[in-house]
Amino acid sequence: MADDLELPAELAPPMANGEVLFEAPWQGRAFGMARALAEAEVFSWDDFRRHLIRVIGEWDREAERLNASGGEYEYYQHFLEALEGVLAEVGLLDDQDLAARVAAFRMRPHGHDH
Amino acid sequence: MGELSETALRAEALESLLVEKGLLSESEIDQTIEFYNERVGPMNGARMVARAWVDPSFRQRLLADSTAAVAEFEFVGGEVQKLVVVENTDTVHNMVVCTLCSCYPWAVLGLPPKWYKDPAYRSRSVREPRAVLTEFGVELPAGREVRVWDSSAEVRYMVLPQRPAGTEGKSESELAELVSRDSMIGVAVL
Numbered sequence: 534m535a536d537d538l539e540l541p542a543e544l545a546p547p548m549a550n551g552e553v554l555f556e557a558p559w560q561g562r563a564f565g566m567a568r569a570l571a572e573a574e575v576f577s578w579d580d581f582r583r584h585l586i587r588v589i590g591e592w593d594r595e596a597e598r599l600n601a602s603g604g605e606y607e608y609y610q611h612f613l614e615a616l617e618g619v620l621a622e623v624g625l626l627d628d629q630d631l632a633a634r635v636a637a638f639r640m641r642p643h644g645h646d647h
Numbered sequence: 648m649g650e651l652s653e654t655a656l657r658a659e660a661l662e663s664l665l666v667e668k669g670l671l672s673e674s675e676i677d678q679t680i681e682f683y684n685e686r687v688g689p690m691n692g693a694r695m696v697a698r699a700w701v702d703p704s705f706r707q708r709l710l711a712d713s714t715a716a717v718a719e720f721e722f723v724g725g726e727v728q729k730l731v732v733v734e735n736t737d738t739v740h741n742m743v744v745c746t747l748c749s750c751y752p753w754a755v756l757g758l759p760p761k762w763y764k765d766p767a768y769r770s771r772s773v774r775e776p777r778a779v780l781t782e783f784g785v786e787l788p789a790g791r792e793v794r795v796w797d798s799s800a801e802v803r804y805m806v807l808p809q810r811p812a813g814t815e816g817k818s819e820s821e822l823a824e825l826v827s828r829d830s831m832i833g834v835a836v837l
Contacts, residue, residue, distance in 0.1 A: 552760055554684055559655035562662055564683070564758075565676035572679075575670060578725075582800050586747045593766060608749065608764045610654050617661065625670065626661075634660035 560609040567616050576619045584615035584622070683758055687724035692755035692805060693826035695720065695732075697819045700810045709807065710734055717755060724754035726803055733796060734807040735836070740787050742780070742795045742833035743804040744772040750798040752805050756831055763832065773797070783834040806833040 555561035571578045588611045596606075620626035665671055695717065699706040709716040713732040730752055733741040745751065746769050751759040762768050772779050776793045780786075787793065796804040808830040814822060829835035 554758060555680075556761075557655065559658040561680045562676060563658045565679040566658075566662060566665060566671065568679045568683075569671045569675045570665070573671060573675075579800050582748060582750070585749070589748050593770075596766065606766050607650075607654070608761070610650075613654060613658055613661070620665075625668065626664070630664060631657075631660060634664055635657055638656055638660050638663075 555609075560612075563609055563613045563616060567612070570616075570620075575625065576623050580622070581615060581619045584618040585612060588614045588618065683724070683753075687722075687753055688757035689755070689826075689828035689831065690823070691720065691722045691724075691757075692752075692828070692831045693823040694819075695755060696807055696826045696831065697823035699807055700822055701819050706807075713805070722754040724757070726751065726753040727755060729802045730755070730805060731796075731802050732805050732807050733794070735809045735833075737791070737809075739792045739794055740780075740785075740833065740836075741804075741806045742772055742776055742793065743798055743806060744769060744795060745798040746770065746773060747799065750800065750803055752798075752803040755805055756828060760828075780834065783829070785834065785836055806831050808835075808837050811837045 555564065567581055570576060571581060592606065592611060617626060617631065621628065662673070662676065666673055695709065699709050705716065708719075709732050713730040714728065716732075717727050717730050733743075735741055744763070749759055749764045751763065768779065773795050776795050777787070780793070798804050808826065810822070811825060814825065817825075825837055827835050827837065830837050
């Protein structure tokens with residue numbers, strides 16, 4: 534496994550304590566957005582956490598119902614969903630606006646995603 | 648499109664909307680990420696542990712009022728506004744989890760590792776802590792009690808590991824280098 538990490542320094546993902554802080558850039562963006570918004574007091578971190586607990590709880594209950602092993606768990610998917618939830622709660626995000634933006638981005642030619 | 652790249656697209660779309668609304672800028676997001684990469688991490692907790700090992704009065708303060716004790720260091724990163732440090736002894740081994748999400752004392756330990764946030768650790772550390780410890784390579788002497796602490800919005804926990812034998816004469820900074828992140832979560836002994 535160590536050989537997989539032998540990337541030139543400028544390409545290597547951010548390492549903390551020998552581990553990757555974020556597995557993909559979008560996860561860092563999601564975390565950065567949530568923290569920056571909380572620091573700007575758009576919402577409190579406790580408000581965000583309440584949504585995170587709700588989203589994760591829904592996943593846990595569904596996994597238990599399906600007797601699933603938990604292998605499909607993607608923390609930052611739930612994190613992003615929680616962020617959308619708290620933003621909607623404070624009236625700063627409209628589902629339709631987000632859906633429209635996602636659709637528009639999906640239509641972009643290749644080379645835009647990162 | 649794979650599920651995760653769909654989420655990446657969603658994150659990108661959300662960011663573009665928020666920036667457009669003037670709620671935050673791309674560089675603020677960049678700076679936040681950089682902050683957690685560069686300035687927040689378990690070396691902070693390790694320094695506190697080392698000080699507790701060499702300074703009995705600090706150790707006492709740390710265990711009596713961990714929030715006040717950590718404030719002495721002025722670590723940045725947050726999530727230690729209510730911190731409780733629990734000490735490992737010859738009779739008690741402590742483990743920390745957040746069963747409901749991912750609560751973790753960022754200012755002293757950095758951001759949590761992936762396994763800490765996984766459903767398996769969140770539920771099994773409470774249900775079968777010794778089995779989880781064995782998987783982490785920790786075999787405790789028979790008869791040692793295992794206590795599992797559930798971090799939450801109200802309080803974050805951190806473990807004060809036992810000082811390893813044969814370290815008498817090491818300086819505080821040398822001792823800090825011995826303290827692993829995992830020992831401060833309670834899934835490793837030093």
